[in-house]
Amino acid sequence: MTTTNWSPSISKAGGPLYLAIADALATDIASGRLTDGFRLPPQRTLADQLGIDFTTVSRAYAEARKRGLVEGRVGQGTYVTARRPASAGSAVTGIIDMSMNLPPRFDDPDLAAAMWDGIAQLQSSHGLDLLMRYQEAGGTSRDRAAGAAWLAPRLGEIDTGRLLVAPGAQGALLALLGALAAPGETICAEALTYPGLLAVAQHLRIHVAGIAMDAQGLIPEAFEEACRKHAPKILYCTPTLHNPTTATLSLARRERIVSIARQHNVLIVEDDAYGALPAKPVAALAALAPDITYHVAGLAKCVAPALRVAYVVVPQGRTVAHLAGAVRATAGMASPLTSAVATHWVENGIAHSVLAAIRTEAKQRQAIVSKILPAKLVQADPEGFHVWLKLPGHWNRSDFAARLRSAGIGVVTSDAFAATEPAPEAVRLGLGAAPSHASLAASLEVVAALLAQQSAMSSMVV
Template identity: 45%
Template sequence: MSVWKPRIATSSRYKHQGIVDALVADINSGVLKPGDALPPQREIARQLGIDLTTVTRAMTEAHRLDLIEAKVGSGTTIKGSLTQPALGMASLLTDLDLTMIIPPQPPEADLHNHLIEGVSHVLNGASSHFLSYQESTGTEAARAAGTKWLAPRFGEAPSADRLLVAGGAQSALFAICSLIAARGSICAGTLTYPGLKSVCSALDIPIHALAMDRNGIVPDAFESCCKTSRPKAIYLCPSIDNPTTVTMPASRRQIIVSIAQRHDVMIIEDDPYAELLDTSLPAIASIAPDITWHIATLSKCATPALRVAYVVCPSSLDVLKLASSLRASNPTASPLLMAVATAWINDGSLYGIAHAIREESQARQIIARKVLKNWHFSAHPAGHHLWLDVPVQWSAAEFSALARRSGIGIVPASAFSIAPATPEAVRLSLGAAPDRGRLEQALVLLDRLLHEPRFATGIIV
């Protein structure tokens, strides 16, 4: 039995691919035969002058392609019986960015054709009306469709005169914060959406960190903040929170509302994931409509290409104020996308798309639970992301850097923290992978990296 002399195929784009491609080439040429041994991974790294994580990634891919097998006492060897399909496959593992929360795009959703047909339908069925500027609050038809879409979470359709159609949730959040919290402050959970952090930084609005538990923001922490800091507003992501994945139960929502009402605090309810819930929970805006700004984007339940967000305001007068605030940055939603979203709601297409995406997210969460079964993480069964505690030998920043060097992008807790103490955890988006196979491949690699001893990686952050 011979021992393989490691090398990197020069034609490969990435080093880890080069190792696997070299293995495939040497097997096909007869240089390597079934039973031939591979050196230990650390020895391969030493001989090639590369870091261990690259070798680990290459061996993970070689095992997935059924090229190698590991036996106790024998180390890693070329597999005894190789199939032609395995030998003919090139290394498929390329860099995969799991940093952005993106809804998966399953074939069942048929989004590509839906978009083509939706745009064609709008353009063929109208004059140049949809090629012109529209009202800052959105067209009458778009606002009516928005109330229909939001009816399940409100219990009944909110009044159209309280609804504004915006060109995305982030621009709406910026305008709301500038409108209600200027020269004041906002409070939010200790871990919160980075988009809120950037908005408050740009507007010079202080953020107060509120303790969180398994049901969301702790009421006593909110009450205390109201008494000592007198915030203008509280920011909430009540359904499948970003990043913690917590869904605030109805009882906690009611308690938070009661505290806000007593202390005259406005509520910003950012609810992009409500459509993923198996059981509809009451929107906070349905409990306290006079103090709540409710933001519902279609980017997370359909596709980021549909930059349409529905904002339910406390009153019809607040709709006009928000429209005026938006004119300074993003005066109106795209008339064409607004029309497509309206058509999809009215003909039922959007409900089918959201259902297919929800089912795909459920399937991906099952894969995550299988692959990451040895690690503690939080997730909603139909959520697009998970919140993973890194093992004690790692810090979140170090592990994120290791994953990035290995080709997998994840986000450390520091990106979400507004408190002095930051947990050692990372956020992974499961929807960003193009298919379930690529997702499982990435998670298998992360699982192996989580097992790595910190001192062996050479990571310094």
């Protein structure tokens, strides 16, 4: 990327500003909002934008370089490197970085071997053409059929003419928003939403109106009010195991949201990243309203992040041609190689076996959370693999994240997800990066101990 339009969300109330800027940069990299190669604003530009001294920004950039987050290029500027080196003590202490929301690694050598064997078999089944030829932007007919089979438990039988294979959920969102909304127009999303959605909207100069939430998720009445006030083109939402709050919308709320969307002619983009995880899922919005819903189902959270494959189902009565054109313009196509891997795994049952292993491991890790962290501060779902941790009154999110980072634990503060201000005093913990239950428990013990401390007692200046 060459864009420089980045502004950190910081508070001038507590702690050195240069550290707050460096911490915000680290948070946005961890959340995926800033990616490798992103050019940061010139130091004087950012200083003017934030209304602070130039030297403060200079110190912040120097601190970020020290952490391995950015690099300076002579005559070109400062660029994100997105390298997240492991803590030097992690191998000894078992402390882990919990900022990335990865599916938990399961301990099943036979299944892991089957995954690799499936990849090896592509040589004989597809030959050199798989590596040396382009494919159509929406995926081959075989890849689309595999996608329809994967989605059938949640959406029922799907006409493959309505299904497109996209280069990951992020690529799908870029294509969708670019095709459905114009610069300056407004879309709605939960008040706390996927950082990748915010990044795409910012890139496309689309305004995001945040919709109020409660413990059960998006509030239908707030959505209705936003429809009257903003006349949005789209409602983007994650109705199942919401990121970051873990909330799952009830069937009644989903039906009410669909009714409001119909009444105000609003299209729905349903991000179903975690939809495959529940054993007994609530009906998808695309099943309740197939005529107005674009359904995006990536494989990163429920099978393997490395695949970068997402299945997109367009509303009834529409073809994928307009969306395929947007994919072609922005990414060319989904990788034929990873699409073929996904198809092989779906066809041979490997993907479903991996999903079952992830479900089992997620429940075990959530059980560890329930034993260590105080229940009154935790919002979680036993079928998910992240936790929304609401901080006690004596902590603010930036200080809490900074103290954890000094202990080798990365978390993501609410600022990364905030479509509206102010962001709540909360952080997201990803449970999947820990290589073992012991390392997860060790990290959670550190988190629990810090929660019990007063902010001023958690560090010492000499």
